[in-house]
Amino acid sequence: MPGGGTRTFLDTDHYEASLHEAQIEAVIVSRGQFRARLTWAELHHLQMLRCEEDPPHVAYVRLAPRLAFVTFPTNSAPLPVWRGTELQAGDIVFHSRGERLHQFAPGSFVWSVIVIDPAQLEHDGRALTGKNVTPPLEGQLLQPSRRDMARLRRLHTQVCRLAETNSKMLSHPEVARAVEQDLIHALVTCLTTARHRTDGFAGRHHASIMLRFEEILAENLSHPPSMSELCERVGVSEWTLRSCCAESLGMSPIRYVLLRRLREVHGVLRAGDPDTVNVAEVAYRFGFAQLGRFAGTYHAIFGETPSTTLQRTSGTRFPAF
Numbered sequence: 001m002p003g004g005g006t007r008t009f010l011d012t013d014h015y016e017a018s019l020h021e022a023q024i025e026a027v028i029v030s031r032g033q034f035r036a037r038l039t040w041a042e043l044h045h046l047q048m049l050r051c052e053e054d055p056p057h058v059a060y061v062r063l064a065p066r067l068a069f070v071t072f073p074t075n076s077a078p079l080p081v082w083r084g085t086e087l088q089a090g091d092i093v094f095h096s097r098g099e100r101l102h103q104f105a106p107g108s109f110v111w112s113v114i115v116i117d118p119a120q121l122e123h124d125g126r127a128l129t130g131k132n133v134t135p136p137l138e139g140q141l142l143q144p145s146r147r148d149m150a151r152l153r154r155l156h157t158q159v160c161r162l163a164e165t166n167s168k169m170l171s172h173p174e175v176a177r178a179v180e181q182d183l184i185h186a187l188v189t190c191l192t193t194a195r196h197r198t199d200g201f202a203g204r205h206h207a208s209i210m211l212r213f214e215e216i217l218a219e220n221l222s223h224p225p226s227m228s229e230l231c232e233r234v235g236v237s238e239w240t241l242r243s244c245c246a247e248s249l250g251m252s253p254i255r256y257v258l259l260r261r262l263r264e265v266h267g268v269l270r271a272g273d274p275d276t277v278n279v280a281e282v283a284y285r286f287g288f289a290q291l292g293r294f295a296g297t298y299h300a301i302f303g304e305t306p307s308t309t310l311q312r313t314s315g316t317r318f319p320a321f
Contacts, residue, residue, distance in 0.1 A: 002176035004041035004163025023064030065098030
């Protein structure tokens with residue numbers, strides 16, 4: 001049923017849970033107090049998101065394979081880095097089915113998402129242009145004309161603003177259908193007439209290195225490997241791994257591993273019961289043997305002590321949709 005709404009988040013876990021409702025899995029590593037505002041709109045065949053995020057952070061994003069995704073940034077510099085490539089004003093990303101990639105945001109930014117069933121996109125593409133419009137085998141970085149991109153951006157913004165201010169209007173079937181027809185036409189036009197950016201995304205080899213790096217990290221968060229062990233398991237030299245992480249994450253591999261482990265500790269403490277959860281036990285679980293150093297690093301990242309996080313009420317996790 002068509003509709004929409006908006007919600008503000010101060011916790012990455014809650015924000016990630018809401019993105020998951022939109023078939024987007026994300027692991028967000030923030031370098032400060034996180035804040036996000038998520039606006040969503042559901043039409044008959046389209047789903048739209050407007051994601052406002054702050055402060056600088058890294059996200060490992062996994063898209064649902066059964067849907068087609070198009071994303072684009074909506075504000076000025078600094079623009080985000082997707083899969084090792086800095087986006088430019090007017091770029092859109094046409095994602096492959098089930099794509100996994102890293103997103104590095106060097107500052108506060110807003111990104112927009114359009115989600116549609118691939119079969120519906122193919123049907124609409126043939127009806128409007130006579131062309132087959134299907135998700136690419138590998139994510140594409142496209143540059144529509146200024147006019148076409150401005151139209152798509154304007155329609156997306158209008159629908160999200162309506163979701164924020166008058167979501168009941170979106171629930172009206174005729175309103176939703178009229179808005180959706182305009183959006184689908186704008187989307188198909190952008191996808192079928194845009195030129196490919198000549199520099200494109202970073203090479204496939206670098207992308208595969210980063211995915212392998214994430215897989216190894218996910219298996220070893222409680223026993224973090226050394227730099228030499230990471231390189232050996234990924235199958236690359238230290239220089240190559242450092243280069244790929246700088247390109248995709250804006251930081252070294254070891255720094256990213258540290259932040260991922262701290263994020264896991266924060267999530268456990270944030271959701272834990274102070275009567276049954278022990279800070280030291282959680283720290284040890286994720287490989288932090290020196291509690292004094294751990295507490296200092298934790299405070300520098302999250303702005304509070306681990307015990308303060310544990311004592312705060314986690315609150316109920318409300319899904320966004």
